[in-house]
Amino acid sequence: MYRTKDGEELFIIDGHIAAWDASKENRLNDYGLQFIDCFYDYHQISPEDYIWPRDKFYKYDANTLVNDVILNGYADMAIFQPVYLNEFYKNGFANFDVSDELLKKYPDRFIFNITTDPRLEERGLEEMEAMAKKYNPKGLKLYTADWYKDSKGYKLSDPWSKRYLEKCKELGIKNIHIHKGPTVRPLNRDAFDVADVDDAASFFPELNFIVEHVGLPRLEDFCWIAKQDKNIYGGLSVAIAFIHQRPRYFAEIISELLYWLGEDRITFGSDYAIWDPKWIIEKFVDFEIPADILKETGVTFDMNVKRKILADNIAKLYDIDIDAKREKLKHCNLTSKAVTTPLRV
Amino acid sequence: MNKEQQVYEMLNKVYDPELDQPLTDLDFIDRTVITNDEVEVVFRLPTYWCSPNFAFIMAEDIRKYVSELNWVKKVKVRLIDHCASDEINQGVTNGRKFSDSFGNEAGGNLEEVRKTFEIKAFYGRQEKLIKHLLELGFSKETIRTLTMEELNKVELLEEGLDLKRRYLEKKMKLPESLYAFPTPEGELLTQEEFDAYLLNLKRTRLSMEFNGQYCRGLLEARYQLPSNKKSVKVQSL
Missing domain, CATH: 3.30.300.130 (Fe-S cluster assembly (FSCA))
Structure with missing residues (x-):
């Protein structure tokens, strides 16, 4: 819950958080170290007060996450978006122990999206079914840049990907979060190309495709496909972190997104623990698009739009009734704790 | 040297x-x-x-x-x-x-990748020159139908000359056109198409500039370089 200067209480859903374990003990090889160190470089664009020591960044526990995301970070609810990276980490990158612990303790606060990999073929479909039984998920996270044996990535247009999406339909998983990252294969093509999302979104109009990081670094291609397929959404994680060091660029991005996608298809995500949601939300709520940019695109970026981005849009995707949830969360022990405990660790 | x-x-x-x-x-x-x-x-x-x-x-x-x-x-x-x-x-x-x-x-x-990005660079540079001409008071319609010959007669100052030189460097590598601001295929755009085309150019240019900022930020973090050492001039839209 974030209280604005005018006293309005904004309900907040952080659509993209992670619990990870990139500790030395869990790393399989140098790739595991390089992967988390790259995240740590991204982390450096945070305001100075929010920079973690490297060791804390490698692995953090459930309490740290609750403090940063819910108690300090203003989020009323948050969605886990786990990834495997099994070629880099012994037990995978996602720290399922932490997310399981939090889901059990605070079932009204946390949502868990399952993850899979279409290159697992039949086995993966079975695993998906088992996970669906355990978590009853409405969303699935796909990390198309993950390595698997000799393969360095996959596309949503691959035949097995389609079978997996078919399975999602069957299991009632309607929100597909895709990270379009640096897939390095096939190497000769533009690895960031988002055309496969276009393909999948047209093929599965009943599913929603939330492209995390709004397709960066292919913002222009992303805007283009999102304009055409109304079941494509832009997840603001990563892009929103530029609000601190490169505010003008953030202004340009958000104004383009509002122009091409409209205010109903943009969702907030902090990408915790790369960035702490607290400062992002504070800056986002206060943010104004400079007049010259507003004039160019003619978009509106007021509190109503911000409220949609911070909660309403993703609430619709996950069938969350915000008013009912607000009521229910009044009795959650985490809320009262927020008032009494000094929280920065 | x-x-x-x-x-x-x-x-x-x-x-x-x-x-x-x-x-x-x-x-x-x-x-x-x-x-x-x-x-x-x-x-x-x-x-x-x-x-x-x-x-x-x-x-x-x-x-x-x-x-x-x-x-x-x-x-x-x-x-x-x-x-x-x-x-x-x-x-x-x-x-x-x-x-x-x-x-x-x-x-x-990698030829296909090279070509895709040659075209993106063409778009980016074309947009910057068009924007410059708009600022100088040229109408969209004049710009749309401007020929190469006419472009070469436009009096430009240092900034404009630089934008023109950079644009033509990319244009030269694409199919020849009599027109100064055709599509990458060398075709003249219609009046109806031109606005949408300009928006597309802007999106491409913006994406490249944003990625540039992104890459600089990460390089600075990775090698602990002083921030904004060579920050690019931020283009106003």
């Missing part, structure tokens, strides 16, 4: 295909080592995971341009701190093609 300056002069011509900015401006050149007629160019990228295909293109271009110096007999290219350093360094230094350097993983060469 001493040898090192000559090498850097050539490196100014090597561009990151995705950002359409020279490696020298981006701080991607770590150092050069010159021993008689041999040159070693050491370069670095913002992350360990940057796309190997772009890295390969940059490495190839480093080799190509530095080899143009008549005293240079051998060019060794060394990309450091990257997941595909070995393949790229050995491949490019020995003049091998991309597909030979990566074996099964490559499945083809």
